[in-house]
Amino acid sequence: AQSVAxxxxxxxxxxxxxxxxxxxxxxxxNPYLFWYVQYxxxxxxxxxxxxxxxxxxxxxxxxxxxxxxxxxxFHLKKPSALVSDSALYFCAVRDxxxxxxxxxxxxxxxx
Amino acid sequence: xxxxxxxxRYKIIEKRQSxxxxxxxxxxxxxxxxYQQILGQxxxxxxxxxxxxxxxxxxxxxxxxxxxxxxxxDSTLKxxxxxxxxxxxxxxxxxxxxxxxxxxxxxxxxxxx
Numbered sequence: 064a065q066s067v068a069x070x071x072x073x074x075x076x077x078x079x080x081x082x083x084x085x086x087x088x089x090x091x092x093n094p095y096l097f098w099y100v101q102y103x104x105x106x107x108x109x110x111x112x113x114x115x116x117x118x119x120x121x122x123x124x125x126x127x128x129x130x131x132x133x134x135x136x137f138h139l140k141k142p143s144a145l146v147s148d149s150a151l152y153f154c155a156v157r158d159x160x161x162x163x164x165x166x167x168x169x170x171x172x173x174x
Numbered sequence: 175x176x177x178x179x180x181x182x183r184y185k186i187i188e189k190r191q192s193x194x195x196x197x198x199x200x201x202x203x204x205x206x207x208x209y210q211q212i213l214g215q216x217x218x219x220x221x222x223x224x225x226x227x228x229x230x231x232x233x234x235x236x237x238x239x240x241x242x243x244x245x246x247x248d249s250t251l252k253x254x255x256x257x258x259x260x261x262x263x264x265x266x267x268x269x270x271x272x273x274x275x276x277x278x279x280x281x282x283x284x285x286x287x
Contacts, residue, residue, distance in 0.1 A: 097275050106178075106265055106278035107217070153216055160230055161207070162276060164216035 065090040069165035084139040086154030180279035192254035199268030
């Protein structure tokens, strides 16, 4: 069965610095990978997805993610963090039937 | 495009009471999902509908949870009787197809006391 792992519960960065939120995956076959963000008392918002094609995927709010097949990773990145990026981030993988989410990483960007 | 609508936003009930949540997906989205998100965890799939048929309900506690999607549009998730461990956010999502992501509603925060 497919799964994703987010090895960090918490990531802290200073505003203006680059940020990385890590995700590794395990699938049989080609992966469909996603990143979602969740703000307090809100549902999950779609950031970006990798289906096929370029390994660097660009998404909403200046985020991008790099698909690395050899390392089975799909790390979320942003060149310059904003305080408003502070939220809970979920990596997810889906197959034909459903989507499985990681446990989430709480990103805190400090002024 | 209107998003996924869920109601109520918040609900507080006593254990052993019953509760129902409602979801209206994005128009034209054939697939509808209910997820349970316990505080500090990622969402866990409870049930998936394709139109008005159930595709996957393997993680739905069927002794107390039930769900239906009448006419392949709106869906209702019910818990009867509720337990303390059912306290969570219940998220509804819809999707147009396999290669697409999901669009989530804002969720219903259930507190069982």
